Every structure is written in C-alpha cells, then in structure tokens.
Amino acid sequence: MTEALNPIEWKNDALVLLDQTKLPNDIVYEEFTTVESVWDAIVTMKVRGAPAIGVAAAYGVYLAVRNAETDLVEVVQKSAAYLATSRPTAVNLFWALDRMTAVKAPDATYKEALLAEAKAIHKEDEEINRNIGENLLTLLADGMGILTHCNAGALATSKYGTATAPMYLAKEKGWDFKVYADETRPRLQGSTLTALELSRAGIDVTVITDNMAAMVMSQGKVQAVIVGCDRVAANGDTANKIGTLGVSILAKHYNIPFYVAAPTPTIDLNTPTGTQIPIEERHKSEVIEGFGKLTAPADVNVYNPAFDVTPHEHITAIVTEKGIVRAPFSENLEKLFR
Numbered sequence: 001m002t003e004a005l006n007p008i009e010w011k012n013d014a015l016v017l018l019d020q021t022k023l024p025n026d027i028v029y030e031e032f033t034t035v036e037s038v039w040d041a042i043v044t045m046k047v048r049g050a051p052a053i054g055v056a057a058a059y060g061v062y063l064a065v066r067n068a069e070t071d072l073v074e075v076v077q078k079s080a081a082y083l084a085t086s087r088p089t090a091v092n093l094f095w096a097l098d099r100m101t102a103v104k105a106p107d108a109t110y111k112e113a114l115l116a117e118a119k120a121i122h123k124e125d126e127e128i129n130r131n132i133g134e135n136l137l138t139l140l141a142d143g144m145g146i147l148t149h150c151n152a153g154a155l156a157t158s159k160y161g162t163a164t165a166p167m168y169l170a171k172e173k174g175w176d177f178k179v180y181a182d183e184t185r186p187r188l189q190g191s192t193l194t195a196l197e198l199s200r201a202g203i204d205v206t207v208i209t210d211n212m213a214a215m216v217m218s219q220g221k222v223q224a225v226i227v228g229c230d231r232v233a234a235n236g237d238t239a240n241k242i243g244t245l246g247v248s249i250l251a252k253h254y255n256i257p258f259y260v261a262a263p264t265p266t267i268d269l270n271t272p273t274g275t276q277i278p279i280e281e282r283h284k285s286e287v288i289e290g291f292g293k294l295t296a297p298a299d300v301n302v303y304n305p306a307f308d309v310t311p312h313e314h315i316t317a318i319v320t321e322k323g324i325v326r327a328p329f330s331e332n333l334e335k336l337f338r
C-alpha cells in the first residue's frame, strides 16, 4: 500500500508540512519553526485548502509565542493579525485564529494551552472529515460517476478530505465508481493533487481539462458533482475554487445534483451573501507561466481571481459533519449553530 501523504503534522516540536507546490513529482516535507515561514507557506500554497490553512495558522500562532518571555497575549494577538493577512477567502483561517486568540490561561501555562488548542483544531478536522464523508455517502450510490473540481481532499485537510471523503469511504465499502477530476486551472489542484491522492488510494480517477466538464456531463458520465468550499455565506452562496460557478451552471443544465462538502468552520453566518465574500486575486504568472514557460505575452493584462461564488440556487445540498442542509439555506444553516 502506498504510504499516505500527510499534509500537516506537529512533530518534534515543529510544524511539518508537505510542500504541495512540488506535487505530484516530488514528495518533500519541510519543517517550520517560525510564524513568518508559516505565513509564507500559506501565501505560496505549500499548504492550501481551507481547513489545512486554518490548522497551519493555528500552529503558526504557537510558534510565534513559544520563545517569547513577556507580553505573551500581545504576541499572540499580533501573530494572529499577521497570519490573517496571508489569504482572504477561506474563513477557516480567521475561525482558527479566533480560536487561538480566545485561549485564556495563566502565563505559566499559556503556551501549553495554545499548543493544545492548535492540536485540538487539528484533531477536530479529522473527525469532521469522516462525518462529512458518511453524510455524503447517503446521497451517492454504487456505480456512480462523480465529478469534482480543485482539491477538497486529504491534501486540503487533516485526513479524508471533504469532497473526497465519501470516495475513500465508498472504496472501503467496495463500491465501483468513477471520479472525474477537473485539472482546475490555473494552479491545477485537480490534476496535481486530487488525481494523485485518489490514484494512490486505488480509486478510479480520470483527469479532464476544465473545458471538458460539459461534454463529460452531456455523455451521461456524471451522476453527482461534489466540491469543497472556502466560505459559505449565511444564505448558502458558496465561495470555492475558480471554475466552480461554471461547473454548477453545467450541473444545473444537465440536472445533476451539485453537493458542497462543508465543514461547519467554513460556514460564515457573519457574511450575509456571496457578494460580501472577499475574493483573492493572485499573481498573473500563475496564468501565463503556470507550465514553466510563457503562454501569453509577458505584458498582457491577466485577471486571476482564485475563487468564485456559486449562488445557493445552484446548490442541491450543503453537506456538513452535523448533517445535510437543503434550501431554504438561510434558515437551515442557522439551525446548525443553535
């Protein structure tokens, strides 16, 4: 059995991250011991995926304070504010930082309490993944074709992933199903990450370019779409990797159920609708030099939003670890937090 890829680990009193920018060619684990290097790892996407970003940032706060001798609370507040500037869209980052800054303990045990909180956030994410997988599995059937976009997999989280969680559980049950993974331009998380982790698990995965999704659906190869999310607004509008909106339109056109796998830390009731979700824009080089060579004139204008927003009307169900949420989303999402 191929050794599991572990995107995040707290080991030997350091944060160890799998450098996802090097996949699928090289499996390189890197040790992080400063908050600055964790900030850089999030920005450069060595670690990526909403839940994974939150877990990494939580450890980053501890790394910032562990050698401090005075003003520990101030150091925690400042490091959280600094990490919050890394990437704007995934609400898990801010949720995790809020958890860390909310830690209260006497100076003598404060650092220990912070590390314990980071480890708790990490462990909870593993449990969330499995529950989401079990809830999604109730919506799927043996023999299905499933399309997914980007990587909402084990590499975006702490264990099973979210959108991929039911795929691993279905494999454990011996189900026969096919996964179509959009390569997901420009950073290609689908082909470099989803295809890697699913094929290593022995799951039948086929990479398609993003512009093939319509044809694959038109051929009746897809019976369900499952995607992850970076922020679900209070009305159910969902920010996810750029291209997800288009997939949702196609799914609606071909009458294919469109499921969002959503850990509750990714649901942000403080953001009323999708129009208020901050959308990260990234460097033009990701679009015109993504394959290691220039694929457009160097001085051309490039628009590179890393996410888009799928309106709640396109979503069949938002599947969380607490249960399956259907429309009316405003009302039913709020019930999760009562």
Ligand SMILES: CSC[C@H]1O[C@H](OP(=O)(O)O)[C@H](O)[C@@H]1O
Residues within 6 Å of the ligand: 048, 049, 050, 051, 149, 150, 151, 152, 153, 156, 157, 161, 162, 163, 189, 227, 228, 229, 230, 240, 241, 242, 306
């Ligand atoms: C399980 S959430 C993963 C989510 O995060 C990805 O974005 P990025 O790779 O830029 O961090 C993508 O939107 C996935 O759906």
